[in-house]
Amino acid sequence: MIQQLEIQLPAYPRGYHVIDSVLAEYLPELPKTGLIHFFIQHTSAALSINENADPSVRDDFEEVLNHLIPENEEYYTHVLEGLDDMPAHIKSSLLGSELTIPITNYKINLGMWQGIYLCEFRNRGSRRKIIVTIYS
Amino acid sequence: MIQQLEIQLPAYPRGYHVIDSVLAEYLPELPKTGLIHFFIQHTSAALSINENADPSVRDDFEEVLNHLIPENEEYYTHVLEGLDDMPAHIKSSLLGSELTIPITNYKINLGMWQGIYLCEFRNRGSRRKIIVTIYS
């Protein structure tokens, strides 16, 4: 059986945000066993899984990715939409647009320290749309 | 229900290519609701989702990834297959070998600005094989 829904997240500031509890508000009752797939319909944001406990991890993510993909490199040609735009596209492909996670005993079966990150790469992020597909 | 098919893409030059319309030629009629999974059977190419409109984004992808994973680093030991080979393997794991995308109302449900990229990392790319699995 397959179920699908669309979630419009609130707008988040640039950075990395654990959104498990926000997503949970939108989700229907989950099946006993299955997979849940999250797909973000944008090319300057991403979904990823990482540490859910210490906010310093999310701060360091912002710093490290900014060092890895700096703004304002002289070789960028796609620059009309702002200095944060082209780096946002690259980060989006490096971290990924989608996640598939197992459902076990009616719950999303993340590890104890795992959370779902919304990665917002734009200085002024808009409300991001996520398509959720549940398969059982 | 599950359907599976194999696609042999034409050979592409090194770079990032939006292949939505090429893939569409090979795909059967899609179900109303489901997931479609694309898997590339190679370790020096990748599949990713990014901006579908401005070719300068794809040009910048080539530049940025080449700066990130340069050829000819003195510490590479896997060098027999050419200077572009080891960087190609790394890029392939960073961008990923596979994509799962929702199907909604009989269509691949990408965001307005999203396209499917074939990322060809070799100077002389061969014809790449993709396994498509459709689940509904």
Next chain:
Amino acid sequence: MIQQLEIQLPAYPRGYHVIDSVLAEYLPELPKTGLIHFFIQHTSAALSINENADPSVRDDFEEVLNHLIPENEEYYTHVLEGLDDMPAHIKSSLLGSELTIPITNYKINLGMWQGIYLCEFRNRGSRRKIIVTIYS
């Protein structure tokens, strides 16, 4: 039909390890056509697909990722769990926590040169847990 199982891998040293044959020991008979999903429940290890033949590729992976995400950057704030900890989190999101791979003719349908990598980013990796979901 969906099947799910949990695998506890042996502990691996820091580095990149082809684990196809280890995984195969745990897997049930596979369906004729389907998808298999591997999910690692940790934030300092990853699953990826890459070259299965030449161990020098895996050695170079270790080197390249260490150059890309160095330890001991002065701007890291999440440092209490060791110099290898924050880089491990970043690498985990760059390489990814999960893989979906087609099943064709009762087998995991990887390309000829592809293998499944367990990427262990900690100096002292523990036994990693993987949730496997098979859909047909």
